[in-house]
Amino acid sequence: MSGDRLDGLSVRDVRVSFDGFTAVDGVSLEVPAGDIRFLIGPNGAGKTTLVDAITGLVRATGSVRFGDHELLGRPVHRISRLGIGRTFQTSAVFEELSVLQNLDIAAGARRSLATLARRRREVPDEVAAALETIGLAERAGHPAGTLAHGQKQWLEIGMLLVQDARLLLLDEPVAGMSHEERDATGALLETVSQDRTVVVIEHDMDFLRRFARSVTVLHAGRVLSEGTVAQVQADPRVQEVYLGHPVDAGSAPTGREA
Numbered sequence: 108m109s110g111d112r113l114d115g116l117s118v119r120d121v122r123v124s125f126d127g128f129t130a131v132d133g134v135s136l137e138v139p140a141g142d143i144r145f146l147i148g149p150n151g152a153g154k155t156t157l158v159d160a161i162t163g164l165v166r167a168t169g170s171v172r173f174g175d176h177e178l179l180g181r182p183v184h185r186i187s188r189l190g191i192g193r194t195f196q197t198s199a200v201f202e203e204l205s206v207l208q209n210l211d212i213a214a215g216a217r218r219s220l221a222t223l224a225r226r227r228r229e230v231p232d233e234v235a236a237a238l239e240t241i242g243l244a245e246r247a248g249h250p251a252g253t254l255a256h257g258q259k260q261w262l263e264i265g266m267l268l269v270q271d272a273r274l275l276l277l278d279e280p281v282a283g284m285s286h287e288e289r290d291a292t293g294a295l296l297e298t299v300s301q302d303r304t305v306v307v308i309e310h311d312m313d314f315l316r317r318f319a320r321s322v323t324v325l326h327a328g329r330v331l332s333e334g335t336v337a338q339v340q341a342d343p344r345v346q347e348v349y350l351g352h353p354v355d356a357g358s359a360p361t362g363r364e365a
C-alpha cells in the first residue's frame with residue numbers, strides 16, 4: 108500500500124539516562140524489513156523509553172537507523188517524516204470528528220499547502236485504502252468517539268498508514284480489547300507488515316504467541332533474550348525474570364506476572 112521500499116530498523120548500543128538512572132542500558136537489536144517484532148519485558152524494563160528514543164522523544168546515545176537514515180539527534184517531526192509512526196497506550200483520535208475526518212487530517216500532515224487549499228469532494232486514494240485496510244469503511248461518517256475501543260486503535264493505525272509510516276511502533280495495541288478485536292488486530296498487523304516493518308510493545312502473551320514473528324525481551328534496560336516465540340519461551344533467563352524460576356519446556360511466561 109505504501110509503494111515505498113521496505114526498510115528494517117537497526118538499534119545499536121542505545122542508552123537513555125534520567126538524572127543518573129539508566130533506563131535503557133546499551134540496547135542493540137535488528138528488526139528486519141517486514142518483521143512483526145514483539146518487544147516484551149517486565150514493567151520498567153525500558154520498552155517505552157526505547158521507543159521514545161527511536162521516535163526522538165528522549166535524548167539517547169548510540170545509533171538508531173531506519174533504512175539509510177540515522178534517527179538519533181533528529182527532532183520528532185523529522186523522524187516522523189522519515190516514515191516512523193507510533194501509537195500510544197492512550198487514544199489520540201479526535202472523538203468529535205468522523206473517522207474519515209480523522210484520517211483526512213492525518214493525511215493532511217503529509218500534503219502540500221497547495222493541495223490542502225484545493226477543496227476536494229472525493230475521498231483521497233490513500234484515505235480510502237486505509238479505511239478498507241482497518242475495516243472501518245462502513246463507519247467512515249461516524250464520529251470517532253462512537254467507535255468501540257478496538258476500532259479506535261485501528262483508526263490510529265489507519266492514521267499512521269495515511270501518513271505513509273513505514274515503521275509502525277505500537278504500544279500495547281490490544282490492551283482492553285475483546286477476543287474478536289484481538290483477532291482482527293492481529294490480522295491487521297499481518298496485512299500492514301506486507302509492506303511495512305512493525306514493532307509491538309505488548310504484555311499479552313497469548314496475542315504474542317499467535318502473531319509475533321520475532322521477539323526481543325528487555326529486562327532492566329538490557330536485551331535479555333531474542334528469537335522466535337518458541338526460543339524465547341524456552342529461555343530459562345526469561346522464565347526466571349517472569350516467574351522467578353525456570354519452568355519445564357512448553358510452559359511459558361503469561362500476562363503481567365512480572
Ligand SMILES: Nc1ncnc2c1ncn2[C@@H]1O[C@H](COP(=O)(O)OP(=O)(O)OP(=O)(O)O)[C@@H](O)[C@H]1O
Nearest residue numbers: 125128129130148149150151152153154155156157
Ligand atoms: N521521564 C522519566 N524520568 C525518570 N525515569 C523514567 C522516565 N521515564 C521512564 N523512567 C524510568 O525508566 C524505567 C523504564 O521505564 P519504561 O516506561 O521505559 O518501562 P517499560 O518497560 O515500558 O514498562 P511498562 O511495561 O510498565 O510500560 C522505569 O524505571 C521508569 O521509572
